[in-house]
Amino acid sequence: MFSFPFCIFLAICSLYCQQQVHAAKILAIAMPPHSHVAESNAVAVELMKRGHQVKFYLPDDLDTSKCAPDIPSIRYGQNTMYHAIKILDKIMELASEGRNSRFRFMQAARKAVCTQLVNDTTGLSKLRQENFDFAIVDYLYFIKCYLLIPYNLSIPFAGISSVIMPLDDGQPISTSVSPSVMTLYTPNMAYHERVINTVTHIMTNIATYYFLEAYDYSKIAPGLSWRELQELSKKAEIYLENSDVVLGYPKLLMQNLIQVGGLTVKPPKPLPKNIQKFFDEAKHGVIIVSFGSTFKFNDNLKNIFMSVFQKLKQKIFWKADEEKEIGNVLMTKWLPQNDALAHPNTKLIIYHCGNNGMFESLYHGVPLICVPQEVDQFTNSRKLEYLKIGRFFDIADLTEELLQECILDVLGDPKYTSNIKHLSEIYQSRPETAAERAASAIEHVIKYGGKHLRLDQVDLSTFQLLAVDVWFTIFVLLIVFMKIIIFIFVFCKRFVQSKIKIKQN
Structure with missing residues (x-):
């Protein structure tokens, strides 16, 4: 007879082979x-x-x-x-x-x-x-x-x-x-x-x-x-x-x-030591700035952002195309965004509203300010304002005053953080990833x-999915029905008028 452990081993092997x-x-x-x-x-x-x-x-x-x-x-x-x-x-x-x-x-x-x-x-x-x-x-x-x-x-x-x-x-x-x-x-x-x-x-x-x-x-x-x-x-x-x-x-x-x-x-990994130190020492919190790999900052845009950032008491962790530190702003070519969002000192992310970053912010409960550039980023931006988890504006409208007002509003009004943390709890409650x-x-x-x-x-075509053909048919039938009713009414009216004329004669 086979021993119990050996039977277990055979069962595991069988399952493994079946999987393969x-x-x-x-x-x-x-x-x-x-x-x-x-x-x-x-x-x-x-x-x-x-x-x-x-x-x-x-x-x-x-x-x-x-x-x-x-x-x-x-x-x-x-x-x-x-x-x-x-x-x-x-x-x-x-x-x-x-x-x-x-x-x-x-x-x-x-x-x-x-x-x-x-x-x-x-x-x-x-x-x-x-x-x-x-x-x-x-x-x-x-x-x-x-x-x-x-x-x-x-x-x-x-x-x-x-x-x-x-x-x-x-x-x-x-x-x-x-x-x-x-x-x-x-x-x-x-x-x-x-x-x-x-x-x-x-x-x-x-x-x-x-x-x-x-x-x-x-x-x-x-x-x-x-x-x-x-x-x-x-x-x-x-x-x-x-x-x-x-x-x-x-x-x-x-x-x-x-x-x-x-x-x-995904759950965060430890930040590199220099970045961890930067976040840990931020007494008033950190604002992450990331616009993905395709967005191009011209000098005018960069100057507007830098001017506003240097007026803030928060530290700024900015994914850019250069490596340097100016006052409270650390510019870096590489950003472990998911891990940085998980840090307890992260208060806000300024973002182009790509889908992945939106969900990373949701998962870690960090409100957003979005500056959309393409395709679904515009509708994503509108969603975050609808859900009251952040603000957005068009890049064409950007001024120092607008940027500063948005940042101070999101940081100063607790509803943004409260709302996104509530949604984060719902999102993380799912049994499957x-x-x-x-x-x-x-x-x-x-x-x-x-x-x-x-x-x-x-x-089905767009017109069929929207039932345009059905409503058009109903509209035509209504027109035909109304014409028949009008025809009957006119016919009856003329018939009655002719009868009255005959009687009068």
Whole structure:
């Protein structure tokens, strides 16, 4: 007979082997910005913990040492990041002056990230040799070229994004309470705002389909039409939305969309000794300043910020493109943002309102001042003001007086800190982390597929999702009905008048 410990050993081995048999080989395709790679990396790490194999498909010259250090990768392009940065630098220079338009940014961003991807058939050949089972695809409603990779490989995929358009994933559109990403409305919309919001929903879809400049992707998807490329987003088995009802607006959700806001959030690690000392010695607290890796500070902006900061009693920890210390301001090229936010002396973060930093601030209960630059940063900024966890302003309106007034208001009014700490408690009360929810959802659709999670009506157009065709039919029927009533009334009136005339004669 086998001993009890030996039986336990056999059971463990059996479970391990079973896990290996069912382990999937997963391809993660992320956009080049570090924040995007970090989101996908969080899901990849969790999947690898569960026994799956994961590889990234990334630009050849993207440094992943900080955003995805432990996941192997296959590279594409030639000096991809160099070309992309040249294109985006010009756009971000305009953004820093408040002269950038969202459609201009969309067009430039798409050109920057898609050109190298769709022309590299060598990288695609390497992917084919790997025989992947599934893909996790970084997706934006105006950048869909990454969907061409699972299409070419003929494998199912999940989409991951901070902004997912209802037309792409078949979610119901309720324009009376769900603001468009292109507006700064909240769910509390007046009549004229609901009208504008509905029109904006329609026009955004039309514009991204037809008015953004197309590009040649025939090398990796010969024969696929432009419209068919736009429709690929509807083929996703599931969508992972880097959002959360705690840090946003309630909305209707179908089962094929899982909210996984806060993928990069994690318990803090110890700060480096010099930074720890800086924070520990801040008697009046520390203000963190970070505008990500793409925003460009011109001299005028830098002077405004520096002038205001030197009037404050708090210390300023500023992620910049130089290393120096001026009075109460420490400028550094590297910022362990999640860890710094966790320090008890951190009182405020001044930020561009990217999604990851918003959730890190939420997790650690630190109020924000936001200066949005692109895409979802504008709607994120409006959300924080709606939730009363911070302030925001347009970069074009920036003055010393405005910046100082916002800082003093957020630091001086306890409602901002109280509100975000309350939301932080709700967020942290969840039984699963965002990465665990994402990994569980992916495992589910790998095993069972995602058809049972989606409506059959996923292919409905914007007009159909908004029931424009239904209301138009009702309107036409009402017109016809009214005309029939008027016709009957006129007929009866004439008939009665003719009878009266006959009697009178």
